[in-house]
Amino acid sequence: MKQLIVNLTNVLASFLLVAAGTISVQAQTRAKQQPLTNGQRLYAVNCANCHGARAQGAVKAGAEISIIAEQGGKQPPDLTDQAWDHGSTDAEIFTVIKKGIPSTMMPSFAGSLSDTEIRNVVAYVRSLASTQASAPTAAAPTAAAPVGSTPERTLELADYIALPITGDMSADRVTGLLARGSILRDEPGSQRSFINDLNGPLYILDKKTKQLMPFLNFNGGGDKTGLYPRFAANIGYASGLMNFVFDPDYTHNGIFYTLHMENPAETQVSTMPRAGVVAGLDLAGYSTTPALTRPMSTTDTPTSRELVIVEWTDRQIGNTTFEGTAREVLRMHAPAYMHPLNEITFNPAARPGDPDWRIMYLGVGDSGTGERQGPMRLYTQRLDTHQGKILRIIPSLNEHVSTSTLSENGRYRIPNDNPFVSVLGARKEIWALGLRNPHRLTWYIDPARPRQPVLLAFNIGLVSWETVMIIKKGANYGYPLREGSQSMSSTNGMEPIPTDDVIPILVSDSVKRGTIKPTYAVIAYPHKPGGGDAIANGFVYRGKRIAALKGTLVFGDITTGRIWYAKLKDLLAADDGNPLTMAPIHELGTQIRTLSEETYRKRGGPNPNLPGRAFIAGAGRIDLRLAEDNDGELYVLTKSDGMIRSVISVR
Incomplete structure (x- = not known):
């Protein structure tokens, strides 16, 4: 677990820093989606605002997460190196994404993303680490579309x-x-x-x-x-x-x-x-x-x-x-x-x-x-x-x-x-x-x-x-x-x-x-x-x-x-x-x-x-x-x- 905390402080503290967005998708539709396609969509909504299209470090992608620097940390140039997250297992990454780390501005995604959706996000970002990845790139939205009723x-x-x-x-x-x-x-x-x-x-x-x-x-x-x-x-x-x-x-x-x-x-x-x-x-x-x-x-x-x-x-x-x-x-x-x-x-x-x-x-x-x-x-x-x-x-x-x-x-x-x-x-x-x-x-x-x-x-x-x-x-x-x-x-x-x-x-x-x-x-x-x-x-x-x-x-x-x-x-x-x-x-x-x-x-x-x-x-x-x-x-x-x-x- 100590290795996990070190990894996340140095790298994953800047991953998924957006507040969790509730994705209104019917369960039947979600079940039919392929993991990489589903992970790409979730990444675009929850992550790309800071990390760009290919899971870059926030500074390299054009955003600046001030609290990381305030804590003495340093943004990595990429989240998608060949040994992504320096070797943490999928299970370790899954647990921390789900629970969040408030002290480093990473929110809990429990209740916003299902367990399957979190696994799909991890799979999609891992796919970006490969130069042969065939998954399409996720575009960073320029502005979030409002949800709910149209203003009266x-x-x-x-x-x-x-x-x-x-x-x-x-x-x-x-x-x-x-x-x-x-x-x-x-x-x-x-x-x-x-x-x-x-x-x-x-x-x-x-x-x-x-x-x-x-x-x-x-x-x-x-x-x-x-x-x-x-x-x-x-x-x-x-x-x-x-x-x-x-x-x-x-x-x-x-x-x-x-x-x-x-x-x-x-x-x-x-x-x-x-x-x-x-x-x-x-x-x-x-x-x-x-x-x-x-x-x-x-x-x-x-x-x-x-x-x-x-x-x-x-x-x-x-x-x-x-x-x-x-x-x-x-x-x-x-x-x-x-x-x-x-x-x-x-x-x-x-x-x-x-x-x-x-x-x-x-x-x-x-x-x-x-x-x-x-x-x-x-x-x-x-x-x-x-x-x-x-x-x-x-x-x-x-x-x-x-x-x-x-x-x-x-x-x-x-x-x-x-x-x-x-x-x-x-x-x-x-x-x-x-x-x-x-x-x-x-x-x-x-x-x-x-x-x-x-x-x-x-x-x-x-x-x-x-x-x-x-x-x-x-x-x-x-x-x-x-x-x-x-x-x-x-x-x-x-x-x-x-x-x-x-x-x-x-x-x-x-x-x-x-x-x-x-x-x-x-x-x-x-x-x-x-x-x-x-x-x-x-x-x-x-x-x-x-x-x-x-x-x-x-x-x-x-x-x-x-x-x-x-x-x-x-x-x-x-x-x-x-x-x-x-x-x-x-x-x-x-x-x-x-x-x-x-x-x-x-x-x-x-x-x-x-x-x-x-x-x-x-x-x-x-x-x-x-x-x-x-x-x-x-x-x-x-x-x-x-x-x-x-x-x-x-x-």
């Missing part, structure tokens, strides 16, 4: 604005997306919007004239001329200028916050912003902070990236240049570049004098730790880490002074009513935990109960499920022991959740503090054709254009570009403590792939498909996010073609 409603989209091209036009990876705009926010009290591009720029958009103006440029890495010399955006995914948010009192104090990523390995350059890049920026009082303390163990890896929150005070809001000061609020380490701190938001329902007034919520991913072995695997469960958590802090040192304590770096405050402030060894900033990647948070304010807002987290999954959670004080959402409506372990793969479901409360890798019942998702969709790869974000629709969407949560999938809605009453009813209760979701048809492909080519995109690839999306990522303006109207941002489109109607 279709969104009508209109071009709103094209962002300047900032991507690497020569790349067929996510760095080749034309522009990486991910957030559009209306400036409070004005007719302007602010838009970020992860590659570095922060723009101001005049909504009346549609004129786009550069405001701040964060990218000072390498030969770039922006503010931050250690700025890191070139890996793609969640990196670069990742977020920004206006202070709730922005119209009076001119304060806004930004979140960006830096590479601490760039030790030859300063962590300070460059003087003179922004003429009106006064850096006299600016200083950097050490990264927040992290737990240490013998298996910890060095810091891979650092996430930096900066407070900006603009003394002349309303013009198109910045004049004022900046202050570093915090710097947080990440043991890997994936799934970092990615969200900063304020409670929009809070008013001066409220306990939540000007208190910031942070969505922090697990940095891939949930896929690793050893103590790091349970970082999201441990109260002595920041990874896989919702944090709650007071960025202003002058707010809530009597009801908070000063942070370890002295740059922000921690509310005394956070749930773990009295737990010895716990991070006092933690509000909720047990999440893989809560990369976007959305607030819902019920007009009938405006002082009781609901916080929703859009959480990217690992093996089987993309989820939406209702975030509650002190709640534990189970990852990496739970995902969606299933239990998950590194030994048994995906299983039903126990009837009496409790998990231990971990203060550290050696200290426990009782048990807790996990809190479960209210929406989930699978890593299958008809589902998607990674949940984007969403909003409870409150605009006036589209009466049909009133009372619904509209959300999307990043890679496939699919958009769904769920009725709000169903979402709230699903918060009943039963892991099997989920709000039904309904697809909204769009032409987003066709629109993105056409625009990508019109704007000079050099590749036959959109850049990048993913397990379900196949070749070509839409890279979709949603946005809403101050009136509650919706917008669709697509990085692939660098476009922002407005949602104008539903038919």
Whole structure:
């Protein structure tokens, strides 16, 4: 068995990495198919998105499985050498494919593929190892065809604005997306919007004239001329200028916050912003902070990236240049570049004098730790880490002074009513935990109960499920022991959740503090054709254009570009403590792939498909996010073609 694990870590961890797709084929038809033909078809649906037509290593086939590199592994050039899998028997390979290895992102195929189908996949891939193989080649699909019913409603989209091209036009990876705009926010009290591009720029958009103006440029890495010399955006995914948010009192104090990523390995350059890049920026009082303390163990890896929150005070809001000061609020380490701190938001329902007034919520991913072995695997469960958590802090040192304590770096405050402030060894900033990647948070304010807002987290999954959670004080959402409506372990793969479901409360890798019942998702969709790869974000629709969407949560999938809605009453009813209760979701048809492909080519995109690839999306990522303006109207941002489109109607 040891030989099997070694083999699969080095080779088969990259084999069949797509989430298992249920192939709806009648038993009589399946029985008549020849093994190689059947195996070829199954390979095309479940494997070819990453491994191409002839079972190549994922990197050679054009995909990149980041977790393999993160674990110190190396993609093999081919899976089909003469001694495929370096000599593991068919029985050994069959067992592991069936059970899966969650710690290396290989899902369990039990329940999705029958025993016969798994054997046929093994037989087909073995046939590719022979130069004399007569089996036909399996073509990698460019996009998964949706399954299930045809959408009853279709969104009508209109071009709103094209962002300047900032991507690497020569790349067929996510760095080749034309522009990486991910957030559009209306400036409070004005007719302007602010838009970020992860590659570095922060723009101001005049909504009346549609004129786009550069405001701040964060990218000072390498030969770039922006503010931050250690700025890191070139890996793609969640990196670069990742977020920004206006202070709730922005119209009076001119304060806004930004979140960006830096590479601490760039030790030859300063962590300070460059003087003179922004003429009106006064850096006299600016200083950097050490990264927040992290737990240490013998298996910890060095810091891979650092996430930096900066407070900006603009003394002349309303013009198109910045004049004022900046202050570093915090710097947080990440043991890997994936799934970092990615969200900063304020409670929009809070008013001066409220306990939540000007208190910031942070969505922090697990940095891939949930896929690793050893103590790091349970970082999201441990109260002595920041990874896989919702944090709650007071960025202003002058707010809530009597009801908070000063942070370890002295740059922000921690509310005394956070749930773990009295737990010895716990991070006092933690509000909720047990999440893989809560990369976007959305607030819902019920007009009938405006002082009781609901916080929703859009959480990217690992093996089987993309989820939406209702975030509650002190709640534990189970990852990496739970995902969606299933239990998950590194030994048994995906299983039903126990009837009496409790998990231990971990203060550290050696200290426990009782048990807790996990809190479960209210929406989930699978890593299958008809589902998607990674949940984007969403909003409870409150605009006036589209009466049909009133009372619904509209959300999307990043890679496939699919958009769904769920009725709000169903979402709230699903918060009943039963892991099997989920709000039904309904697809909204769009032409987003066709629109993105056409625009990508019109704007000079050099590749036959959109850049990048993913397990379900196949070749070509839409890279979709949603946005809403101050009136509650919706917008669709697509990085692939660098476009922002407005949602104008539903038919």
